[in-house]
Amino acid sequence: MRCLMCGEPIGTETFADLFRGEDVLCSACRGQWKRISHRFRFCGKNAFGLYEYNDAFSSCLIQFKELGDEALKDVFLYPDHARLKRMYHGRTLLLLPSAAEKLEARGFSHLWEMFESIGLPMLEPFVKRDTGDQKARTRRERKTMESGITLKADVHLPKRVVLADDVITSGSTMKGALAVLPKDLDVQVFACAITPKLRPQSEGKRFLNAIINKDIII
Numbered sequence: 001m002r003c004l005m006c007g008e009p010i011g012t013e014t015f016a017d018l019f020r021g022e023d024v025l026c027s028a029c030r031g032q033w034k035r036i037s038h039r040f041r042f043c044g045k046n047a048f049g050l051y052e053y054n055d056a057f058s059s060c061l062i063q064f065k066e067l068g069d070e071a072l073k074d075v076f077l078y079p080d081h082a083r084l085k086r087m088y089h090g091r092t093l094l095l096l097p098s099a100a101e102k103l104e105a106r107g108f109s110h111l112w113e114m115f116e117s118i119g120l121p122m123l124e125p126f127v128k129r130d131t132g133d134q135k136a137r138t139r140r141e142r143k144t145m146e147s148g149i150t151l152k153a154d155v156h157l158p159k160r161v162v163l164a165d166d167v168i169t170s171g172s173t174m175k176g177a178l179a180v181l182p183k184d185l186d187v188q189v190f191a192c193a194i195t196p197k198l199r200p201q202s203e204g205k206r207f208l209n210a211i212i213n214k215d216i217i218i
């Protein structure tokens with residue numbers, strides 16, 4: 001078997017390989033992901049992220065999401081499926097939306113594929129209209145831009161839910177989804193990876209980041 005990212009054979013040569021289990025990434029590639037299992041507050045809700053969003057995670061996500069490599073669908077939550085099922089027992093995952101145009105171009109719902117192996121009920125209750133390529137905009141423009149997210153017509157939402165996304169970076173999509181949910185729902189937030197800005201830091205560093213990143217909304 002070969003690693004789905006680097007193509008190198010996955011063996012049992014190294015000590016780390018012995019604990020690799022069913023992972024489809026080799027220990028070298030997996031080792032570049034920064035695991036944090038971080039609990040934090042996001043807009044007043046309990047939130048949880050598994051990894052810090054770094055270059056290695058980003059490369060894998062792009063290969064899955066933008067290049068359509070569906071074989072990578074289980075990489076992101078491995079080996080946490082059972083843990084997440086226990087953690088969110090009794091809740092329904094509400095998957096955050098992609099812009100309709102991107103979804104059509106991609107041809108598959110990458111979040112549905114990513115999260116379905118957890119075995120929890122899932123809904124895609126949101127619609128997102130295309131607000132342009134966010135990468136092409138400045139941070140200030142992104143901040144002031146409307147999220148473009150609405151609830152689908154006639155969608156029935158359960159009372160206990162988890163807003164689930166692949167990554168929280170600026171937080172604008174998650175914030176947009178929270179804003180359109182009924183206020184009486186019991187909502188938690190989950191993302192596979194979060195920007196380092198959402199991690200606890202020393203006061204000095206936190207102050208510095210607050211100045212640099214005025215778009216952070218927690």
Ligand SMILES: [Zn+2]
Pocket residue numbers: 003004005006007008025026027028029030
């Ligand atoms: Zn590899």
